[in-house]
Amino acid sequence: MASAPIVTLISTYEQAAAAAQALTRYSTLILDCEGQDFNRPGGVLSIISVGTYPPSEIVYLFDVLALQDKENPLLAPLFCLLSDPGVGKLVWDGRGDFLELWLTYGVVVEGILDMQLAEVIRRPAYMKSHTLNYFSKSKAVMRDLESNPHLLDGIQRLVGLDHCAGILRVLDECGGEDPAVTTLHETDGGSMWLNRPLPPMLRDYAARDIQLISRVSDVILPRVDMEQLREASARYMRVYPTRELKEAHVPLELSKFAPLDVIDAPPPGTPAYPCARCGRMLSLSCFATREPTAVAEGAEREPDASVQDQGPSAGHRWRWTMCRLCVLIAVRKSEAQMESWGWSLVP
Template sequence: MTVQTSPYTLCDTYEAASLAAEELSASSTLIVDCEGRDIGMPDGALSIIAIGDATASKIFLFDVLALTDPADPLLAPLRSLLRRPDITKLMWDGRADFTEIAEAYGVRMEGVLDLQLVEVAQRWRRKRKGCRRQQHTADYFKSLKDELTEDPAALDGIHRLYGLEHCAGMYGLIKKGEGKNHEVVAMHEQDRTEMWMQRPLPEALLAYSAHDIHIIAQLFARFEKKGHYLDDQEALKAISARYMEACPTRELRAKHAQLDLCKFVPLDVLTPPPDGIPTFECARCERVLSLRCFSTAARPPSDSEESKAAGPASDAAAPAGLTSEEVTAEEGQTTITWRLTLCRLCSLLARRHSEAALGEWVATTTD
């Protein structure tokens, strides 16, 4: 199937933005995607907010550079639209978009359903040996193959992400050569995203922005046909909300990108941290995570064990598959366990990249 592109409407006046937002507000499900200069990074800036209905039959491109005043009353319908929890916003890896919309318009989007996580959730359920989607994560850690063969549970709960176009290709929605504009893709790869800030915006960039809405619409339609993919949308929205908030600042996102963390689902996202469980800061990614996100042991590892730095793993827990020896304590007792100062994902990445700092084992107590 080839993704077809239909016309879009450019909204570069407050009046046009107001009318478009009013029209879109009649839909219960929308698709949202953003373009701009290094979005989500410290010098990031929005250029276009693209919003379409669930079938991409209507697409509006909101020109953020022409709509700079968030207090203008004519922008109230757009801000309300983005904020409304009763309108589902379909996205694909909306983390940077979420941050930039909050920066530009002071709106923290609600009702987000990130289809990238829908794919991951289904991948986790399909634990068929040799499955290409399952192998996607293991392939990234080929340098640790011997260790992971010995302890395959070390990858439980670690999920490498697919890009939008790659995933659409896997589902047969686009063929090779029918995807995104290669010149625009090259522009992104060469860090020339400043082009999104020029005006008038070239037609190629406007069409590129609208094209992503079409791809997301096609994936949504395919997931709907699968039935069970979208069985519990409220649970998927809760996962998506944690995904949006997992990297709350541009500076932390820049660090995570440098550390290759953005290629993976952040820990403590696919399932919420259990109430009352201790939390700790990872020494590498600086995220505050529940104890289950760290490798743990009942005793300090020996030198040979510590050289692996991964720690023991236990059975996976659905749907995130995160592993650890969780700490419990009876009344009046103190339980002592040892944990690695790097979360399980950071530990794998640090060893893959032969980093000098692989974490330390520290004693943890709970009363």
């Protein structure tokens, strides 16, 4: 069993500078953030947890509420560390942390290695059914997949940190999640993270997340191509540039899946097309497509006037107006807006 790390709360600018200086000895860190209404409009960043790796001997909890002056020069060493692409940052679903650090401090975190994405990239065979299990309850989706199995190409359902740690059998080393904190998160959106002094149970909760990321990384990291993970993670961080967009995607259930065009990026210069449901600009491989004749024979037609005017033309393909991921989720949820779908001519 791994020994517990030394956890230090950092609540003065002088301490922040000293802690950042101590962390410069490490080429890889573990990063995690906590806060109220994280990634929702009005969200507040409370704690930046930074652990050393390997192993997670030291955990610093930077108290953002006590370190609000982003112009204070004593925060510069910490910002330098976060924005240094040469220092790897192991995270678990770092999208929210990346966004909140940008909105709070104007810092773009570089060198991120997202272990949630790494799990997807090197997913073991026994986890392959995880994605299909989400859709298999819907007969309509299964019918669609039967007629076109390629709809599922590249679509991967994510797992949570505790779930992954359980699968990898490293959960016991870190102890169970504190049910009191989990309940508070669910009932009040995490306002407890604004309490000072920081309650001991929250300090333990933050430190445990760092421990969990560390243990999970021990297992997954040796299996992945670091350069591929680094590039995919950078794309993953940029999927949600605003809290509003992140919140809008929650009811669409998109946050349960690895975003398309993130693990494997289209080559530079590849044309991108908008999805009518998620609004993301995606490469053609993310859409169901048909040859012009196939559409001409079918009854479905894009209601958009410009498309109807042109009609199917030789040499052009048609694409479904929603990305494959959105189509499958919307069919599973029997969304009302499904009626407005159609085909769109690819220029």
